[in-house]
Amino acid sequence: MSGFKRGLALIACAGLVACGAGEPIRIGFIGGLSDRNSDVGQSGERGVQLAVERINRAGGINGRLVELVSRDDAQDPAVAARSAGELAAAGVEAVIGPFTSGMAAAILPVTAKAGILNISPTLTAMDYYGKDDNLVRINRTTRDNATDYARVMFARGQRRVAVAYDTRNLKFTESWLAEFRQAYAAAGGRLAGEVPYHSQPDADFAGVVRAMLKEHPDGLFFISGAIDVARLAKEARAQAPGLPIGASEWAATEQLLDLGGHMVDGLLIVLNFDGDDESPRFVEFREAYYRRFQRDPGYSSISAYDAATVLFEALRRRRGDEPVKAAVLNYGPYQGLQQRIAFDANGDTQRKVFFNEIRDGRFRPLAVDPR
Structure with missing residues (x-):
């Protein structure tokens, strides 16, 4: 189903729920729902859907039900800009997304022109940090993550690491690489190669390795998405079976486990949530998510659910015609599924992360402290 038709279907379903409840509050969603690395966007959409269904069962926001208007950016700037325009035309109060830095460059100018706030669950690139614009983020930065990776990898005995990075999401991958290069040198290591490649089905992953x-x-x-990391790991195991491997947080989805199989055993990766959390709030969410979608939640769905939680609470508490961004900044901190979310004046926040190693088809937390 195309992104446009998918969005119409969601509107129709939400509209049926909202019958008789007055004018609904329209919330936009934009993410990669097709093409490569769509697992991040699809997982994020599921997290938002669950949040919308839950708040509507509880009566909505101040008596008004929430209607989700969803659009696909297809990981293509032209499609992303057009989809953002469609959300603006639909009269959404705010947009949850984008999910990749490459698409943010196409989406944010369109929504800014329409006076619409974007709440991104996953953006980390430094280009979007420290700016008073139409964006707030539910994530830390590439600087935070890359610095922690550098310290952990150096502490684990790696002194000369080679890096491959996907140029298809260049704003993220170049930002991540630049921060890692600096932090790794500060720790005492050095990069033994920086190999760019363009993600596509027939990419020469053997040549990259x-x-x-x-x-x-x-x-x-x-520094790649889950599909590519699975293929790169396979080549790494074939060409250098004893060498440690790792991947940036972008790849930390269930698809990495599904596609990578035993080839990704031992891979180092960071998650922005604690998969072993047994707190009642998180267990309830995890079980509800599984019942609804027949799969476990991942970092994108958890962050997107947190983004929806922030937005819904801010909309509930805002006064009169108070701008949505002002409401988001004024009424925090907010209780997320695992962490409290507090924004600074620019809409940036911090988030605790957890280093994991993949073992037996699962993310296994490591007892490491990057500080």
Whole structure:
């Protein structure tokens, strides 16, 4: 189903729920729901859907039900800009998304022109940090994550790491690489290769790994989405089976486990949630998510659910014609599924992360402190 038709279907379903409840509050969603690396957007959409269904069962926001208007950015700037325009035309109060830095550059100018706030569950690139604009983020930055990775990898004995990075999401991958390069050098390590490639089905992943191995590194690291990391890990296991591998947080989805199989065993990766959390709030969410979608939640769905929680509470508490961003900043901090969410004046926040190693098809938390 196309992104446009998918959005109409969601509107129709939400409209049936809202019959007789007065004018609904329209909330937009935009993310990659098709093409490569769509697992992040699809997971995020599921998290928002669950949040909308829950708040509507509880009576909505100040007596008004919530209607979700969903659009696909297809990981294509032209499609992303057009989809953002469709959300603006639909009269949404705010948009949850985008989910990748590459698409943010196309989406944010369109929504800014319409006076619409974006709440991104996953953006981390430094280009979107420290700015008073139409964006707030439910995530830390590439600087935070890359610095923690550098410290942990150096502490685990890696001194010369080769990196591959996907140019298709260049704003994120270049930002991540620049921060990692600096932090790794500060820790005492050095990069033994930086290999760019463009993500596509027929990409030469064997060639990428060969290029990474030219300078005889003691570890390989991938700044890529889950589909590519699974294929890069397979090549790494074939060409250098004993070498440690790791991947940036972008790849930390269930798809990595499904596609990677035993080839990703031992891979180091960070999650922005605690998968072993047994608190009542998180267990209830995890079980509800599984019942609704027949799969476990991941970092994107959890962050998107938190983004919806923030937005719904801000809309509930805002006064009169108070701008949505002002309401979001004025009425925090907010209680997320696992962490309290507090924004600074620019709409930036911090988030605790958890280093994991993949073992036996699962993310297994590591007892490491990057500080």
